[in-house]
Amino acid sequence: MDYQTGFLNHFATEAVEGALPEGRNSPQRPAFGLYAEQFSSSAFTAPRAENRRSWLYRMRPTTEHGAFTPYAGAARFVAADASHTTPNRLRWDPLPMPAGEVDFVDGMVTYGGNGGPSEGGIGIHLYAASKSMENRAFQNSDGEMLIAPQQGTLLVTTELGRMDVPPGHICVIPKGMRFRVELTDGPARGYVCENYGAPFRLPDLGPIGANGLANPRDFEAPVAWFEDREEDFEIVQKFNGSMWTTTIGWSPFDVVGWHGNSVPCRYDLAKFNTIGTVSYDHPDPSIFTVLTSPSDTPGMANCDFVIFPPRWMVGEDTFRPPWFHRNVMSEFMGLIHGEYDAKEGGGFEPGGASLHNQFNGHGPDVDSTAKAMAVDLKPHKIDNTLAFMFESRAIIQTTDFAMNGGLLQGDYDACWSGFPKARLP
Template sequence: MTYDNPTATPAAGYMPGFGNDFETEALPGALPQGMNSPQKCNYGLYGEQLSGTAFTAPSHQNERTWCYRIRPSVKHTHRFTKIDLPQWKSAPNIDPDVISLGQYRWNPLPHTEAPLTWLTGMHTMTTAGDVNTQTGMASHIYLVTASMVDEYFYSADSELLIVPQEGKLRLATELGIIDLAPQEIAIIPRGLVYRVELVEGPARGFVCENYGQKFDLPGRGPIGANCMANRRDFKTPVAAFEDRETPSKVTVKWCGQFHETEIGHSPLDVVAWHGNYAPVKYDLNTYCPVGAVLFDHPDPSIFTVLTAPSGVEGTANIDFVLFRERWMVAENTFRPPWYHKNIMSELMGNIYGQYDAKPQGFVPGGMSLHNMMLPHGPDKQAFEGASNANLGPDKLDHTMSFMFETRFPQHLTRFAAKEAPLQDDYIDCWTSLEKTFDGTPGVK
């Protein structure tokens, strides 16, 4: 969309960092200095705080942003009308006719000629926990073929982690503009108003909707200060604003329901802001994986990019885990993920390339689900290839997959079970595994 008003300022760039305090202004002098709430703001602006945590949260966890805007946001919400977005579901969403216990895999959701915006093109695949108690998550696939025009959205339920797989999006937010392409991710905080435009399409990707505590970087423990994801590589947009008087719609997601209100202007009217509660983007190619350099390999948690903690120490509400290109160097080691079952439910998506544990069937744009305490692991081709491979240094190349992992069981939606392109024969990938035990000592 082109900006038809000379005071609508496009983004000029990004500020580095994640969870740090920032200040940015689109007009000189719009940002007060030395105080948050002056008696009168410059340019006739209104001061307003957006809080992402409780007021009394510990100082190192407290997140808020002061916004200096053309209108207070209370002018952005008039009387609400309930609307239906039938493909976007929230937990709890347990369909009695759907079996979620199992190993599942889907082909990419096919593109369509239908005009689908960010809201109408969101398709929920799984839900976990309870949106009303702010625990758990939902996983979605988005298909976008049309921009939101004079339409805006925010979620009171959740922050959204966006993982593009095809096409390019522009996220025009209250705090600035983020252009987002495959191999990048973005986080849109709870309560932030934004509009999604199609830059290059059609666009398809994945969304993790986090009901619980915010995503943060995981503790590195003995790894120390470097590698994995670094705060400086998370980019926050500079201030940009729209001063447009035009009929507009704002949709709000609240307790799993959608509500719409009509206003007479663009709500993206923040001229300046400072704080640490803001949207970010991150280039997945800046993630530096670590691993073993002698034998065996660490748990897959070593590949965690972001984690959203639960009330149990060390057990995540959600982990966002990335499997990207890397060197494999461990000796006398079965290198792909081993056969296992654990307390976490694992939803994976393929951004591009071939995943080493599933050489066939897990294609770019596809997804798989291995729910809690259900065994899974390499298929026969991957097992035999890894068991007989020459274990010299080997570069795992042209691959990028991810995992939304949660402590809660993930329940399939009716769409995922009945309408999405489910691979009915996925479980057959393990039927050809043969018994090799013969009772004789030694490695076979």
């Protein structure tokens, strides 16, 4: 599958030669009788550096559809509320695969979130799917979607083209763009961050300099691809926290050519250039930030997407696992594969999750702490692991499913039980 490389580049691509106009965005008569349609994921008057929009040349305009009506499915794709939220540290077993045939949309379940489509914030969802989406597309008008597969490769078809997204990769779908998820190698499971705030972007590098963390060249956008199918397609839309549906008589993936910078993209997390200390002290997790959604307060992100990939640990006279911590930010963690170095005693499994809300103490468990304090500090490679974190400045409210759905571990606090008291002279 072909891709264009770069982050927020202005791309131009056509599946049929001559589909794109020369020199004009919206000519009176586009080639082949196509319709020119602008897709804007920022306000028209946003500063040039922040402005995101693409011109689409499609076989039919998206205006042609009947009224949306309430969607009967997706009862677990809901908003979180304070009535189920506690200050407790929480950890969940992996989401089981569905017993019957369930696709990506109906297999999504909300664990928590904050804010909403009108005020910013995030929604956090996990999905478990056993079949591909067939003759249907999903449109999230509430937020941008970052999808992180944990098991099973996804073929994500968007209005602008297709992307293969295996575990170890992520993809980002712009707010409002229609897409379809097909399963290419069996049942699939993973994590979704629904971003209601400023679109994800690469973090500034500051004193790191020009090179490090995620490189723009490693992000891949699809090339134009379309299907000409005359049959019923369901459009499922998430709008203002609720799910809606309508039906059209053709494939919504009929964009023959497009140009612009509001685009879906994928990224291989193995290409992240990890930065770490070569002297002493465990560095802050902010150096592992892949993408950030900034807020109106500098340094306080609406959401940071942070990963903990394979890396060398070489610090001298240093406690190398993450230190004990109480944080103004709230942290939701997931595990793609392997073992997280601060929780080596089990319980945090691939496909599982944990939540440490703001100012509630967390850190390595008793066994990991004792091991780290006693080990002979030689250079050590943390390998065969990939954990991540959705970090947000606001409390992550939990849902009824998260608290009462049968996956919450009742003994999570026990991993911090039994620290020996310090011995003073």
